Amino acid sequence: MDYGIIEFLVGIVTIVGFMYKFEKDTREEFRRDIGDLRERLIRVEDGIERLGEGLGRLANAINGVGEAIVDYLGFRGVLKPEEATYLKSDIKRITSIATNPFTEAERRRLLELVDKDDLTLEEAEELHELARKFYREYIEKTPDAWKVLFYAAAKHGEVLRKHSKQPSQPST
Numbered sequence: 001m002d003y004g005i006i007e008f009l010v011g012i013v014t015i016v017g018f019m020y021k022f023e024k025d026t027r028e029e030f031r032r033d034i035g036d037l038r039e040r041l042i043r044v045e046d047g048i049e050r051l052g053e054g055l056g057r058l059a060n061a062i063n064g065v066g067e068a069i070v071d072y073l074g075f076r077g078v079l080k081p082e083e084a085t086y087l088k089s090d091i092k093r094i095t096s097i098a099t100n101p102f103t104e105a106e107r108r109r110l111l112e113l114v115d116k117d118d119l120t121l122e123e124a125e126e127l128h129e130l131a132r133k134f135y136r137e138y139i140e141k142t143p144d145a146w147k148v149l150f151y152a153a154a155k156h157g158e159v160l161r162k163h164s165k166q167p168s169q170p171s172t
Contacts, residue, residue, distance in 0.1 A: 106130055114151070124159035128152045 113119065113127040131152030138145040 124156045
């Protein structure tokens with residue numbers, strides 16, 4: 001056999017060996033990179049989830065402040081009757097689109113309480129709770145859902161003001 005052919009075959013074997021090693025090293029590096037990317041993706045997803053939870057808490061806090069302000073305005077008698085009438089008509093329109101999980105009975109009760117001008121303290125609290133439920137369920141479906149909650153907060157404040165002006169009954 002000629003030394004030229006042997007050198008040629010040795011060169012080919014060497015090249016094939018280098019190519020095999022390169023492919024093997026590249027594949028291992030690729031697997032490590034994929035693993036790193038998966039870990040990073042999991043961390044990003046966790047961060048996004050925590051951010052969403054934080055935004056939810058912030059939205060609840062802002063909503064709570066709004067409720068407290070309207071409750072206070074109702075308590076102080078700042079809201080005018082025509083404002084309440086406007087909110088009542090809007091509540092009727094908004095609740096007509098309400099579907100599950102807000103039940104038909106809850107919708108009817110909410111509208112009964114909205115139509116009632118003189119609420120007891122228990123009824124005002126029930127209205128406020130129904131309005132909170134309505135708000136939580138429908139704020140993403142209708143941007144006007146806040147009106148239901150604010151009306152209930154104002155009505156609750158109004159009832160609290162009325163009850164605070166009544167003289168307390170002496171205990172016997």
